[in-house]
Amino acid sequence: MKFSKTFTLSVVAAAFSVASMTGSAQEDGYLKPAIDSAKQINESAAMSQEKVNAYSEQADSKLQTFKTINKEIDGLRVYNTQLEKQIANQVEEMAALNESIDEVSVIERQITPLMIRMIDGLEQFVQLDVPFLPDERSERIENLRDMMDRADVSASEKFRRVMEAYQVEMDYGRSMEAYSGILDLNGQERDVDFLRVGRTVLAYQTRDASEQGVWNQDTKTWELLDSSYRTQITNGLRMAKKQKAPDLLMLPVKKTN
Structure with a gap:
């Protein structure tokens, strides 16, 4: 039996087409597991990379803490x-x-x-x-x-x-002072004002200024002064009490050898 070339080519093309379809189907069957595996690998790699990044951040943080x-x-x-x-x-x-x-x-x-x-x-x-x-x-x-x-x-x-x-x-020894007290004069206690000028002069005058005297350190006794000293002792008492400005006083002073 003889066939024309056209028929023969058609059969060949059909056969090739069938073969191609059969090959594609077979190829898809072989590639799908590989693609799935690659996808899993990629996902696993991404997760691993995230872990690596996390570990790297932790390492940097710990290094900073260490420093x-x-x-x-x-x-x-x-x-x-x-x-x-x-x-x-x-x-x-x-x-x-x-x-x-x-x-x-x-x-x-x-x-x-x-x-x-x-x-x-x-x-x-x-x-x-x-x-x-x-x-x-x-x-x-x-x-x-x-x-x-x-x-x-x-x-x-x-x-x-x-x-x-x-x-x-x-x-x-460097001050002047006036104070009141009781003094025994001839067996009679008298209310008097004392005038002390350092340790040089210790004199007294009665409150009515009718009598005045001075202490004699040698005899350890009081000596009566005449009325000529009345004003001087009165002025001295006023100066010691800050009632009169300082001024020159004429008072009896024991002679020193």
Whole structure:
């Protein structure tokens, strides 16, 4: 049997078409699993990349934290070194203070007898001095003696108050003062005004200015003054009370050899 070329080509084309369709179907069957696998791989790779990114961020954060902690450690090392120096200095100061405390204890044991002798000397000085403000000065000395027996007063405070009493006595020699008091004159108590000019003059005048006298340190007695001194003593009393401006006074003064 003979076929024409056209028919033969058609059959060949049809056969080729059928073969092509059969090959495509077979190819799709082979490629689909591969495509699915590639898709899964891509998805898995994307997830892995996300994890890698997360781990990288964590690593960067931890590295930054590590650097920060290292800086803090370096700062603490410097701070600790400085503290060690300060502690060493404080230990030296404590040793010096302990040594000073020991010395103070020795000084305190030595200064207490000294203060007692100073009070005794002050009392003797007052007894031998011009007899002005006798009650006030005697009370000051008595207070010092009472203070020496007190445990609640430090040795430094005791010494300060003893020196203060000495300073008061020194100031008496550079000041002028007027005060009132009772004076025994010939067995009779009289209300008088006393005038003290340093330790040079201690005079008195009765309230009615009818009588005035001066203390004689040599005889330890009061000597009566004549009326010529009345105005001078009156002016002296007014000056001492700040009632009159300072002025020249003519008062009896003991001669010195």
